Amino acid sequence: MPTQWESLANEHILGIAPYEPGKPIEELERELGIHDAIKLASNENPLPPSGRVQKAVIAALQVANRYPDGSGHYLRQALAKKHGFMPEQIVLGNGSNELIELLVRAFLRPGDEAVMPHPSFVVYPMIVQAAGGVRVMVMLRDHRLDLDAMARAITPMTKLVFVANPNNPTATIVTAAEVEAFMSRVPERTIVVFDEAYIEFALGPDFPETLQYVKQGRKVAVLRTFSKASSLAGLRVGYGVADADAIALMNRIRQPFNVNSLGQAAALAALEDEAHILECVRMIEAGRHFLYEEFDNLGIQYVPSRANFILVDAGRSAAEIYQKLLHHGVIVRPMTPFGMETALRVTVGTPEENRKLIKAFQAVLGKNSA
Numbered sequence: 001m002p003t004q005w006e007s008l009a010n011e012h013i014l015g016i017a018p019y020e021p022g023k024p025i026e027e028l029e030r031e032l033g034i035h036d037a038i039k040l041a042s043n044e045n046p047l048p049p050s051g052r053v054q055k056a057v058i059a060a061l062q063v064a065n066r067y068p069d070g071s072g073h074y075l076r077q078a079l080a081k082k083h084g085f086m087p088e089q090i091v092l093g094n095g096s097n098e099l100i101e102l103l104v105r106a107f108l109r110p111g112d113e114a115v116m117p118h119p120s121f122v123v124y125p126m127i128v129q130a131a132g133g134v135r136v137m138v139m140l141r142d143h144r145l146d147l148d149a150m151a152r153a154i155t156p157m158t159k160l161v162f163v164a165n166p167n168n169p170t171a172t173i174v175t176a177a178e179v180e181a182f183m184s185r186v187p188e189r190t191i192v193v194f195d196e197a198y199i200e201f202a203l204g205p206d207f208p209e210t211l212q213y214v215k216q217g218r219k220v221a222v223l224r225t226f227s228k229a230s231s232l233a234g235l236r237v238g239y240g241v242a243d244a245d246a247i248a249l250m251n252r253i254r255q256p257f258n259v260n261s262l263g264q265a266a267a268l269a270a271l272e273d274e275a276h277i278l279e280c281v282r283m284i285e286a287g288r289h290f291l292y293e294e295f296d297n298l299g300i301q302y303v304p305s306r307a308n309f310i311l312v313d314a315g316r317s318a319a320e321i322y323q324k325l326l327h328h329g330v331i332v333r334p335m336t337p338f339g340m341e342t343a344l345r346v347t348v349g350t351p352e353e354n355r356k357l358i359k360a361f362q363a364v365l366g367k368n369s370a
């Protein structure tokens with residue numbers, strides 16, 4: 001009998017369901033015989049990076065024969081200044097996804113527990129499982145993280161707690177008051193990871209200021225990304241803020257050139273481009289309200305969103321609606337893998353894309369606009 005590859009594998013990974021990336025949009029168009037399809041499936045920013053950012057990338061391209069700055073010197077310095085930290089308290093990642101992985105690899109020992117909400121970002125359980133950790137999934141309550149239940153789920157074996165705020169796929173937040181009450185219950189030995197990928201869309205007086213916990217010396221890591229509000233998903237740049245000792249441990253296992261030079265240049269330029277972020281945030285906010293109104297007309301239920309996507313419940317098979325929307329050139333994300341049989345996650349697009357989404361829903365659900 002030849003040896004099977006699976007018998008050679010790290011046993012921790014065998015229980016992980018393979019990630020199914022979506023097809024390129026061009027491939028899908030060819031298969032379905034459609035054109036001008038729009039992708040509202042991955043919570044990307046519908047606006048391209050600003051001209052200023054594009055110029056910075058083109059300039060960086062001229063020296064792309066050289067390895068990137070492995071320390072991310074200028075970007076970390078700019079981020080440290082922006083948030084009032086030392087550069088030693090900042091780590092850059094190939095997207096914030098890599099930082100989730102660095103945190104888990106640096107701190108989670110086999111058998112340690114990681115508490116996480118469910119449904120939430122699928123990357124948390126995947127990486128925890130790959131590291132031989134124990135996933136402790138705490139169900140959402142009314143589509144929101146149940147921080148009370150998450151605090152109760154912490155045991156002496158709990159090393160990490162993931163708080164996605166806003167949460168993906170529900171786009172709900174936990175408030176400053178809720179986080180404060182939660183933090184007062186988290187023991188010193190447990191690290192809280194605040195994943196704030198969508199913070200720019202969520203800001204408001206009720207949104208927690210989690211960087212203060214880092215300043216207070218709590219065992220906290222805050223993750224942010226340039227992928228969403230900054231329009232740089234394709235360049236893969238995220239960052240983490242934590243105590244310098246925590247960052248130093250993550251740096252021990254970080255690949256020296258994890259963030260490429262084009263990404264560093266783009267992120268640095270994007271940091272100075274607050275007008276772009278403001279424009280996106282305003283567009284998304286207007287888009288959310290447009291979609292709420294149209295969903296109301298269509299009898300589609302939705303969870304009010306504090307991010308650039310909306311969880312909807314169309315009241316019938318999400319897998320079927322997803323397929324039908326595809327034939328109308330609209331790609332969304334069915335929530336079937338989460339066991340939510342009638343729910344879909346739709347990314348808020350440009351006004352034009354949002355209108356196309358609604359037209360497609362009208363056709364699929366057999367309803368005309370009111």
Ligand SMILES: *Cc1c(COP(=O)(O)O)cnc(C)c1O
Pocket residue numbers: 043094095096097098121164167168195197224225226227228233236237238
């Ligand atoms: C999109 C998203 C991220 C960002 O990932 P990057 O690797 O920075 O592109 C992080 N967390 C959540 C919950 C997300 O939805």
